Structures are given as structure tokens and as C-alpha cells.
Amino acid sequence: MIESTTDVGVPDSPDPWSGPSRLRTIRESAVSLFLLVCAAITVLTTAGIIVVLGVESLAFFRTSGISLFDFLGGAELKPDGEPPKFGILPLIWGTMVVATGSAIIALPIGLLSAIYLSEYAHHSVRAVLKPALELLAGIPTIVYGYLALLLVTPVLKAIFAPWGIDVATYNALSACIVVGVMIIPMVSSLSEDVLSAVPRGLREAGYGLGATKFEVSTRIVLPAGLSGVVASFILALSRAIGETMAVVLAAGMRPQITLNPLTSIETMTTYIVAVTNGDAPYGTPKYLSLFAVGITLFAMTLTLNIFSGLVLRRYREVYQ
Amino acid sequence: MSREVRGTYAPHRYTRMILGPLFGVACFLATITGVVVLSVLLGSVIAAALRRPDGPPWYALGTNATELYHFLASLVSKSQSSDPTAAGFRIGIVGSLWLLGMVAVFAIPMGVGAAVFLEEFVRPGRLRRVIQTNIANLAGVPSIVYGILGLTLFVRGFGYKSFAMGRSLWAGSLTLSLLVLPVIVIATQEALRTVPQSLRQAALALGATRWQMIRDHVIPSALPGILTGTILSLSRAIGETAPLLMVGAAGSIGVLPKGPSDRYTVLPVEIYNYAKSPKVPFQTVTAGGILILLALLLTMNATAIIIRNRYGSSARG
Amino acid sequence: MRIPGQRGLSATLIALVLAGCGGESGNDETKDGASATKESKSVEIDGSSTVFQISQAAREAYAKVKPDVNVVVDNHGTGGGFGNYLKGEIDIVDASRPAKEDEETKAKAQGLEWTQFLVGYDGITVVVNPQNTFVKSFTVAQLKAIWEPGSKVKTWKDVDPSWPDKPIVLYCPDNNSGTFEYFTEAIVGKARQQRDDVQASSDDNILVTGVAGDQAGLGYFGFAYFEENKDKLRAVPIQKTADAPAVAASPETILDKSYTPLSRPLFIYAKNSSLRRPEVFDFVKYYLENIETLAKKGGYVPPTAQDREANAKALPAGDASAKAVPVSGEPASPAPKAAP
Secondary structure (H helix, E strand, O other), rough: OOOOOOOOOOOOOOOOOOOHHHHHHHHHHHHHHHHOOOOOHHHHHHHHHHHHHHHHHHHHHHHHHOOOHHHOOOEEEEOOOOOHHHHHHHHHHHHHHHHHHHHHHHHHHHHHHHHHHHHOOOHHHHHHHHHHHHHHHHHHHHHHHHHHHHHHHHHHHHHHHOOOOOOOOHHHHHHHHHHHHHHHHHHHHHHHHHHHOOOHHHHHHHHOOOHHHHHHHHHHHHHHHHHHHHHHHHHHHHHHHOOHHHHHHOOOOOOOOOOOOOOOOOOHHHHHHHHHHHHOOOOOHHHHHHHHHHHHHHHHHHHHHHHHHHHHHHHHHOOO | OOHHHHHHOOHHHHHHHHHHHHHHHHHHHHHHHHHHHHHHHHHHHHHHOOOOOOOOOOOOOOHHHHHHHHHHHHHHHHHOOOHHHHHHHHHHHHHHHHHHHHHHHHHHHHHHHHHHHHHHHHOOHHHHHHHHHHHHOOOOOOHHHHHHHHHHHHHOHHHHOOOOOOHHHHHHHHHHHHHHHHHHHHHHHHHHHHHHHHHHHHHHOOOOOOHHHHHHHHHHHHHHHHHHHHHHHHHHHOOOOOOHHHHOOOOEOOOOOOOOOOOOOOOHHHHHHHHOOOOOOHHHHHHHHHHHHHHHHHHHHHHHHHHHHHHHHHHHO | OOOOHHHHHHHHHHHHHHHHHHHHHOOOHHHHHOOOOOOOOOEEEEEEEHHHHHHHHHHHHHHHHHEEEEEEEEOOEEEEEHHHOOOOOOEEEEOOOOOOOHHOOOOOOHHOEEEEEEEEEOOOOOEEEEOOOOOOEHHHHHHHHHHOOOOOOEEHHHHHHOOOOOEEEEEEOOOOOOOHHHHHHHHHHOOOOOOOOOEEOOHHHHHHHHHHHHOEEEEEEEEEHHOOOOOOOEEEEEEEOOOOOOEEHHHHHHHHOOOOOOOOEEEEEEEEHHHHHHHHHHHHHHHHHHHHHHHHHHHOOOOHHHHHHHHHHHHHHOOOOOOOOOOOOOOOOOOOOOOO
């Protein structure tokens, strides 16, 4: 006797081939909806930021009477002056200095660390070093700021004193150093994950053809994981641009356009902090200027991301 | 034909033999740099925490370690005070833990959900690129702007009293969740991309629904990367000061938060306030606070790493 | 295979979730805007980081007396404190300067009248590195020449020809600070106007480290920071005019106002409608009654007996018109202008 093979646990569909049960379909669409809402929240956040910043920025341009060109291109920033001047070119310069400097430090070190951890290191060494580097990411930014002030700057002073070069208490170089150290884990950890996930078969193929470890790492594994590596670069660079407290404590607050990294500068983020914590009553041009600076920063990072997205699309490789 | 091939065949054996190990050494040094910086940082903070004019010398590790332990334990049990000998971080630690828990509850499902949606449900194309660029951009927004957003939206509710949460843990955790969301999304997306298509198609071919495929095959396979993103983002959340100050972390509070609607303070804010105090003995208290924060961080990271290792070795081929 | 009514089901689920969220935050609504919940009693204070030290000591002491009242103190700066007060979010403002005219008008316009109480005195101390022995005193005019905007003073010799021809490095609080505002108003003559090329910081301990480690350093900050670091710094006595005696900063000279023009009163402004709540009234009463010990704990000079009397008079009525006037000298007005 052949027993009936009906699945008794699913009363709604006696025939196992009639497709998913009603409960399952509900669950599938509920899940899809939930995921859609999650993705929508990211879009809503951007919308929220643009609305909050944009509305007040418009108010700024209205009350201060300054033109967009003067704002972006003016080189004098004196919000307390009479008449107040709001040229933010020194801030843009300061932000780029810190971003470039910290990128120079963090990207090579991060990438080389990632390659070391994924290709060269013994797995027990990797198990210890990877978390150790991730610990660097969690140190609060104010600690990095104080570190810059109390450790990095005195060391810089000691290094440069014999040559008679003067290092100010607040200087851009120590800000670049600490921010660079802060973002190393972002590059190394994320890149290492991506590089480790490259299929072993690819490496074996390379070795089989006579390549050395160096060649396999740089010419096979790295290009395979390039999209993830570049994504980690962009993430790290974005964090460096948006870093606030560490830069405030390390670089001070003096808006100026200078090529000397050993003196104080002001970035867009430190300006925002200064005005937020400051005394300017709500509604005055000085207070509203922080929103204008904020939205300029937002526009700058957006341009950077669009540009790198375009570049990335050319070079991404997909492996099955 | 073979003559032409012989002319172009130049294995550069000796160059490659030297270059290889050299590169390996460079990579090792790079990794070590990070570790060295970490040790220097830890060392200087520990030295600051132990600083006493008549204390034991630095190489008396046993005495120093027990002393440090007692000092930190006392800091954990004492509350905020204007007297350095009675000052501690109890309320800040509890507040930070509350905040961390709430951020994990909000941000991790939202971030993983958004990444899964973008990777699995949306066709690669214009819409997906726009959203991805948007998220990458959000990662670069300064934390203080999130503070302003949180203040306007969560604390004050755009002016509508019924939506305003006031300066409570709700507002703080939601603000921080928005702050760390982009990191989780991007890290999860990259992790999902490392899962081979063959795995997905095999599951679908065997009759799994899309959600079953994602839940049972794709996510466990991508779990190491997801956990890395989680670790990095929660680490950042625990150390943030500026946005929380804007959104209502108190400068001085004597009562532990009993629920998400209460006022609170967090460890970095307390550290910052102690650092600014004129009384010199507060500097050792500050250093102790930093060590406690690092210890919290280490515990958190260790838990996530254990989970990561367990899933990583079993899921990866 | 879609089921009928799938969309309706999803919509209901969303509506339920949102309603749940709305209900939660509805519980946080209160009268008069202060973020106190209905169950616990709380007092919200915000303002100057200088007066924060005193208010924090008050909070701590009061918690021993009445542990069920939750006193929360923030330090968003004097300006930030007034800003939050005018939004109706706090009960008491800590202020290291008297309230400005427009702040007062705005408060009255919204029905948020306050009562001013004097809680202590601070003396802004001008310091140099201990190895700097040639500066015996500064006149206000000299300080003005050094700190005013567009100042051309680069070396000590520019200030006084008998001093060495070495560069000066200036350290000062950043422009959010009440100390900065008071100093510039008293010395330069106009609030917040100062030269640009200074090393500014929001953390006065950094200024201490800066001047202590820099032979060419010259800086100013609150008296409490000098007191704590007497061994690392040298305070410079100030002469109001060229022929006035040079007065050094000390608790006595700050109190009797002979350390001019850098001796400044510290205030709290309590909202009158909050004072009608028993927990706020009780807290403020405790604060004012114990102000001697509390101010000292905060590191500042406590108010005189006359000041305390005036505070006590102003308190029971919670009357906006009865401003506490420090009877020991000048009225509670902005810092005296610098002598020309």
C-alpha cells in the first residue's frame, strides 16, 4: 500500500506542488516591505539633512546679503568682524589639507596591512592583529585629539627644533597624523575581508603558473577585490573629511590658507562646531552660516562620491 | 616562432626573488605601525592613570597592574562628583551601555536590511547607483550635522510637541543609529557581494523562496563581513561625543536612567568634562575613564569576533 | 501567487507600528516644556562651564539631602544656556556674564521671566611662563595694545621698550567662552573683538599646558585654573591705569573688586514659573543657603554676606522685578569699560 504523501502540516495546500502557502507568501511580502523601509530610511535621512541644512542656508544668504560666489570664493572669514565677512575658502582649504594628509598616511598603511593579514599572516597571527587594529577605530575622537596635543605635537616640536623650524601648539600635521591613524582600521579591516573572500582557486591558478606571492597578491588578488578596497578607501576618506573633535583639538581654529602644515588651520567641521557651541543667537547670519558651511561640505562629499562611483564602475571585476 | 618567444621570455628571476620578501616586510611593517601606535596610546594613558609622585616604578608590573585594577574598579562604582577622590564613571558607563544596546537594536537590522534590499531586490541600474552614492555620501557627513538633525528631528520634533522625544535615550540612540547606518550598509553590501551567485542559484533551484535563500544561505555566508561592519560602527558609536552633547547627554547627572525616556549621560562626555576641570587630580580620573572605555570596547569587539570566527570558518569554503 | 488583500494587510501593519511609536513619545509631553516626566521630579540646568563647577557641586550635595529629585546640569556655554532657556527647555541658566538686553526682552515676551541670583566671583588671571621674570605688571592699556584686533605687537619689546626683543605667543579661551567675552569687553573695550593669531582652546587646561611649556607664552583664563597650577605658572598683577597700584589676583582682591577690571560676578537665572514647583524652589533655596561652601568647592570666590542677603530677599517672592543686586559696590551691570 502506498501511503499518501500529503504534508499534513500545511492544511491550506494539500498538493505540495501548488506553490508557497498563504502564510509564506504573506511573510515574503512582509519581509520585502520591511527591507524596502530600511532602504527608504537612508534616503529619508539624506532628505532630512538636505531639508534642515538647506532651509537655514537659504535664510543665511537672505539675511547676510552675501552672494554665493563671495561665500565660496572669498578668502576672508571674520564672522565677528564689522562688517562680518564670510568667505569660506580657508575652510575648504583646511578640509582638503586634513583629508589629503590623513589619506596619505592611512591608505597605504591600511592597504598593506590588509594584504599582509589576508595573504602573508598565519591565521593565529591574523586572529590577534585584526582585532587589535579594529580597536584603533573605537578610540573616542577626543582621545585622539588629546593624543595629538599631548604626544604628537611635542614629538614634532622635538623633531623640528634642531633645524630651527617652529612648530605651533596647534598644527595641521598632527591633525593629519591622528586622523590618519584613526581611519587605518577602516581601510585595513574592510579590505582584508574583501581580499580574504577572493576564491582560493584564483590564487592557486596564479601559483600554478609560476607567480610569486608578491605577484599573486598584487596582480591577482588585489584587482579581484578592488571594488571592496576602493569602497573602504572612500569610506575612510569620508570619515576623515567629516572628523570634528580630533581636528578641533589638534589643529585649532584659525582659518587661513597656508602651505605650512606646522601651523593652525580651520576646517569646515571645526567651524560648524565652533558656531554651534558658541554664543551667536539663533537667526543671526553668524549662526546661520554654519548651515551654509554644512551644506557646502555635503555637496563636496557628494561630488567626490559620484566621481569615484563613475571611476569604480569602469574597473570592477566580478568573479563567480 | 620559438625564437620570437625566447626573445620576449624574461623571467627576471632575481628581481622577483628580492622584491617578493621585501614587499612582505613592507606589509608587515605597515601592520605593525598600527599596533605600535595602539601600544603607545595605551601606555601613555595607563601611565597617566597611575601617575603618583611616590608610586612604584613602571617596571614593577605586578604592583602596577593590581593598583590599576583597584583604581578602575573604584571608578566604575563611583558616580560623578566635583571632588576627585569621590569621582567615578558609573552613570556614564550605564548610559553608554543603554545607548549601545539601543543603537544595536535599531541600526543593525536597518543597515543589514537596507543592504540586503539593495543587493538582492533591486536590479543593478540607475536607481541602485543613486541610492548607493547617497549612502556613501552619508558616511562622510560630520557627526555634528547628525547632532543638528537629531536635535531638530528627534529632540524637538520639527516643532511638533507630539513627536518630540525630548533629551532622552530615544533621541540619542536614534541619532547615533543614523550616524552609523551608512557604515553598516556599505560593509554589509560588500560582504553580500562576496557570496558567489552559484550559491544563490543553487538555493533557488532547490525551491527556496527568495527570503529563505537570503536568510539561510546568503547572510550566513556573508556574516564575517557584516560583523566587521557592525564592530566598526558600534565602536564609533561608543566613542562619539559631539552629537550626543547636542542631543541631550547631560553634563552632570546623579541618577541612573531607568528607561529609554530618561535623561542620561555617556562615558565620553563624562571623560571630556573631567578633562576640562581645573583640579589636577581629575587628570588621573580622566585617564582611568579612557581605560574603562577601551576595556568596554575590547569586550564588545571580542564578542563580535568570536561570533565572526565561528561563522566564518564554517561557512567559508 | 499573490493573496487578495495583501496590500491592505501590509498597510495595517505599518499603521499599527507607527501608532505604537506615536503613543510612546506622547508620554514625554509635559507642561511648560521642561522635559520632566510625570513620575520623577527633575530640575534642568544649563549654561556656562564656569558656573557649571558650582552647580555640579550643588547637585551632588543636594542629592544627599533629597535623592529622589533628579537634578541635571549641562554646560553648553552661557549663550547656549540662554538659547535653550528661551526655547522653554530648562529651568535655570548658569551665566558667567549678566543677561543681555535682547535676551531679557525675548524672555519677557514669551512669559519666561527669571530671577537673577549672584553665586560667586571669578577673577580672570593673566599668566606668563615662570621663567618670564621681566614682566612685573601689566596696565590695561598695555593689554589692550597686545590683544586688540589688528594688533601689531609681535615681541615683548613692542609693549615695553625695557623688555627683551623676543616674540610673544598668545593663548586664550576660544570665542564661545564667557571668559573670552568678558576679557575682550573689559580690556579691548568691545566684546568678542580680539586679534586673530592666537592659540585658542575650549579647554582651559590646554591653555595651562601651553603657557607652562612655552617661555614666550602669555595667556588668560579663570582664577580656578591658575590656583590649581600655581607651581607651573606666574600670574601677573594688573594696573587699572598707569599710576594705579598693581593688584594681583587672589580671593580677597577678587571679592573687594580691587582686582579690576578682571573680577567678574557669576550668576544663575531661575525661571519664575519653575520656582513655583516645590522641587525647584527647594533646590534653589538649598543652593543659595549653602553657596559659601558650594562656590568654594567649585573653585570660586563665594558671594559676600550682603550678596547672600539680597539673594534671600529675591527668592521667596520669585518676583521678576526684584533683581538680586550685589550691594558690595557696583550694580550687576556689564563689565566696566576699559580706561582709555
